[in-house]
Amino acid sequence: MKIRINNADIAYDDHGVGQPLLFLHAFPLNRSMWQSQVTVLLSKGGYRLVAPDWRGFGESESSGELTTMEVLADDVAALMDALGMQKALVCGLSLGGYVAFAFLRKYPERVSGLVLADTKPDADTEEGRGNREHIAQLALSEGAGAVADLQVPKLLSDYTRQRHPEVEARVRRIAEAATGRGIAAVSRGMAQRRDAHDLLAQISVPALVLVGEQDAVTPPKVAQEYAAQIPGSQFVVIPQAGHLANLEQPEAFFEALQHFLVRTL
Numbered sequence: 001m002k003i004r005i006n007n008a009d010i011a012y013d014d015h016g017v018g019q020p021l022l023f024l025h026a027f028p029l030n031r032s033m034w035q036s037q038v039t040v041l042l043s044k045g046g047y048r049l050v051a052p053d054w055r056g057f058g059e060s061e062s063s064g065e066l067t068t069m070e071v072l073a074d075d076v077a078a079l080m081d082a083l084g085m086q087k088a089l090v091c092g093l094s095l096g097g098y099v100a101f102a103f104l105r106k107y108p109e110r111v112s113g114l115v116l117a118d119t120k121p122d123a124d125t126e127e128g129r130g131n132r133e134h135i136a137q138l139a140l141s142e143g144a145g146a147v148a149d150l151q152v153p154k155l156l157s158d159y160t161r162q163r164h165p166e167v168e169a170r171v172r173r174i175a176e177a178a179t180g181r182g183i184a185a186v187s188r189g190m191a192q193r194r195d196a197h198d199l200l201a202q203i204s205v206p207a208l209v210l211v212g213e214q215d216a217v218t219p220p221k222v223a224q225e226y227a228a229q230i231p232g233s234q235f236v237v238i239p240q241a242g243h244l245a246n247l248e249q250p251e252a253f254f255e256a257l258q259h260f261l262v263r264t265l
Helices: 031-044 069-083 095-106 126-142 144-155 158-163 165-176 180-191 220-227 250-264
Strands: 002-005 008-015 018-024 046-052 088-093 111-117 207-212 234-238
Touching: 002 069, 008 031, 008 069, 018 031, 018 069, 018 095, 031 046, 031 250, 046 069, 069 095, 069 180, 088 095, 095 111, 095 180, 111 250, 126 144, 126 180, 144 165, 144 180, 158 165, 207 220, 207 250, 220 234, 234 250
Parallel strands: 018 046, 018 088, 088 111, 111 207, 207 234
Antiparallel strands: 002 008, 008 046
């Protein structure tokens, strides 16, 4: 499905009836990365499952040269308005987690729960911002395939790459569906994102922090340290997973997610 939001055509999935859950995807992927979790939750019933594509990713329209986390948070809020959702549990992985923090800052009253997977509250370092600009320029000059060549090996654990090459192939296909313009705009937006450490102690909704055991992008130590600053939060390490824990170990990821949902909703 597609909807016109904030001057862009945004693609999204909307399945089921019940407790609203929003799934926010990673960079440079799209909403299809959540297919396994959505399918299983849909079979169990009791949830309304919504997953958008960011601007320039999947089936959503590209727009502009800079897509900040605040722009994406506003897109989420506008989508919720259009779908009649006042509040939702927000589940974001990597980039999706950055958007979740921006959404929490702008629309705290609309968050009923929070799942932060393979993400972090830190702003980029100067080196990190330089890497973001390199990716932006690569995307514009050579396209999504070149970005996938650079990024995908870093996103997956050695275990996944050696034992499950089909997962790497799938991640690459998803990444290659993005537009170069969309990748560049969001990469530059991530470089400008605010540090979110000030939000952690203020989080009053149920929260779960998940991280892959072999996540080299946001290591377990980093995730554990910020999880400890969120009052009452749960912390789970997903064995044999890298940065894309829900794709690499979908069963373990779902088990942790379901346990959290049963306990808190």
